[in-house]
Amino acid sequence: MSRPTAVDAGVGDALATGLVCPVPHAAPAQVQLGHGSGGTLSAALVQQHILPRLGNAVLDALGDAAVLEPLAAGAQLAMSTDGFVVHPLRFNGGSIGHLAVHGTLNDLAMMGARPLALTLSLIIEEGLPFDVLDGILDDIADSARAAGVRVVAGDTKVVERGKADGLFITTTGVGQVHPSFSPRAEAVQAGDVLIVSGPIARHGMAIMTAREQLGIGNDIASDTAYLGPLVEALREAAGAHVHAMRDPTRGGVASTVNELAQASRVGIELEERLLPIPADVRGACELLGLDPLFVANEGVLCAFVAPVAAARALAALRAHPLGADAAIIGRAAADHAGLVVLRTGIGGRRVVDMLPGEQLPRIC
C-alpha cells in the first residue's frame, strides 16, 4: 500500500489521533496521570527515567513478562514480596528505594536463597517531582547492583493527587535455595544460641526522628543493608548448624523471636544486658517511651545456631563490616515453649510478647 499522507506530516505528533486530552510538549517536572496511561507518556517514563537506571538485557526487552536464563537441574526457587510505604521517602541512612531492594532480598537470604531476579511495581501519586523519583530509582539501581541482582520486570501506575502518599513500591524477588543450607523458622532447637548480627532499633528510630522532627537522635541512621554477605559468612562458618534465621523488621526483635518460638515450639530467653543498643538509640527510645526490642531493623539478622558452632558463627559475622557488632543475646530452651522471656538488667524476668498494636506506622 502507499504511505498515507499523515505519515509525511509527522505522525509522532500526538494531536494526529484527534484525542481529547492535550499533551504537554515540554518534559514535565512532575509525574502526571498520563504517565500511568499505558501510552506515549508511560513509554517516556520508562525510556527516560527507568531504563537508563535499571536497564539490562532482560528488562530492556520490555515483554509482557521477563524471560530469565534456564536454570540448572533440580533448582529450587524461593519467592518473596514486600510492599514499601515508608514515610518520609528519604531518611538518614537511606530511602524507600534502598528498603525496597534490601527488604525483599533479605527475605530471600533468610531462607538461604541467593537472588536471581527482582521485579519493581511503582504506585506514584500525581505530582511527585521527577527529581524525587529519579533519586529513588538511583537508590534502587545502586542497591540492586551492590547485591548482584537485576530488576527484570516492572510496572508503573499513577493515582490522582491525594489518593496516595508520594510513592509506594512493591518489590518481588525470586532466588535459588542453596542445596545444603536451608534454615527454617520451625527448626530452632532447645539449647540453640541466639545471635544478632548488629546493633538493633536503628531503622525505626531513624524514621521516627526524621518524621517527628524531635530535635533528638537526629544522627541516628537507618541500618538498611543487604544481608546476603552475612548469610554467606554464616553458612561457610556454621553450615547446617544454623537452624533458623530471620531479619527482625516490623515488630522488631521481640516479634521476630516470638514467631520463631511459636513456629519451633521452644522457649526463648533474652538477656537484656547483652542487647546491642547504641547509646543514642537507647536515649531516644527512653525519651519516647519505646522499647528497642519492638523497634524495626532493616539490616540485622537473628540466627539460632547449635552451641557447637556458635563461637565460629559469631566470629564469622564479626569479621564482616556489617556484623562487626554481632552479639549473642539469648538462647532457646525446652521449657515455656512458645514464649519469649527477658532476663532484665536487675535480675528480674518478664515475658516479651509480640508487638500488640502499632508502635510506629509506615516504618518500611
Next chain:
Amino acid sequence: MSRPTAVDAGVGDALATGLVCPVPHAAPAQVQLGHGSGGTLSAALVQQHILPRLGNAVLDALGDAAVLEPLAAGAQLAMSTDGFVVHPLRFNGGSIGHLAVHGTLNDLAMMGARPLALTLSLIIEEGLPFDVLDGILDDIADSARAAGVRVVAGDTKVVERGKADGLFITTTGVGQVHPSFSPRAEAVQAGDVLIVSGPIARHGMAIMTAREQLGIGNDIASDTAYLGPLVEALREAAGAHVHAMRDPTRGGVASTVNELAQASRVGIELEERLLPIPADVRGACELLGLDPLFVANEGVLCAFVAPVAAARALAALRAHPLGADAAIIGRAAADHAGLVVLRTGIGGRRVVDMLPGEQLPRIC
C-alpha cells in the same frame, strides 16, 4: 528455668507488655493501622482473613520467603509484576481482585508461560471495611484457583486514612516458559494475520460507566478473564506459527499494536469494519467521544499468526467460550514499518498512534 509468674497470669494479653497503644479486644470491622504493624494484629489479619481463603502448603509455612518445589532440568522462568489501583474496587463483571490475578497471569501467558506461583502485596487504607477486603480476597482466591495457581507469598501494609484509596494490590507471577512455544513482541513478520480473541473495549467502558454514573452503558461488563486456556488452544492449533501475542490492556488495542509494530519493525493495517465492538460499547464510546481502539481490555489477546495457520488459529479460538467472537482484524505489512494504519469504514486511511496522554486514569 522455672516458669515466670507472668506466664500463669495470661501472657497473651496485650497489656502484659506495657506498651502505650491500646488494643481493641473485639474483632474490628475495619482495617486499622495496627494491622500493618508486624505484630499481633498483623498476625490476626493473616490468620483470620488471608489464610482461610488463600492458604496452601507453601503459603501456610509463613516463612520470610516461599520455597517452591524443585524444577525440572532446563526450566526457563518468566516473571511479571503488575500494580492494580482500579477505581472503583468493584465494577460490573469483576473486582480489583479478579484483575490482580488475571492481569499478571495473562502477562505470563502472553510469553507462552504457564504459571507456577503468584505473590500478593496489599497496600490498604486505614478504615477499609473488612467485608470489602474479604470479598476481594475471595475473588483473588477464586481467580487463582480457576487458573490453577497458588498464592505462595504475600505482604500487607496499612497507611493512614487519606493516604491511599481503599486498596492497592501488586501481584507478581513466575511461570515456566513452554520449551517450543515462545511468541515475542519483536517476531511479527510482514504478512502475518492479526487476530483478536474477543470483543474489545469492554473493561474500560465498564469502569467508566461504573465510575461516572452516566446512566448509559450500565450493562457493560468487564471482560476480565485468565487467557491461559486461549493461549493453550492457539499453541495446539498453530504452534510456532504464532509469532507474537499481547493482551491490549491500558492504552487498548491501538497502543498494543503500535508497540508490536515498533518492536518488530513492521507496518500494521487494521480494518475498522472488522473490529469486534459490542453495540452497547460502541454507543457508550460515541456518546463520550472515546475511540474503542484506545479503551482497555482485560480478557482479550491480540495474536500475529502466519497466514498458513491463521484459519486454524481462528477456529481454535472460536471453539473456546472466551474466544467465541474471535476475529481477524488486520495484518502486518512490510511498508510503513513501525506505524499502525486504520482503513476506515468509508474507505479512508488514518494513522493510529499510541494513546498520547490519559484517556481514563486508574483503569486497572
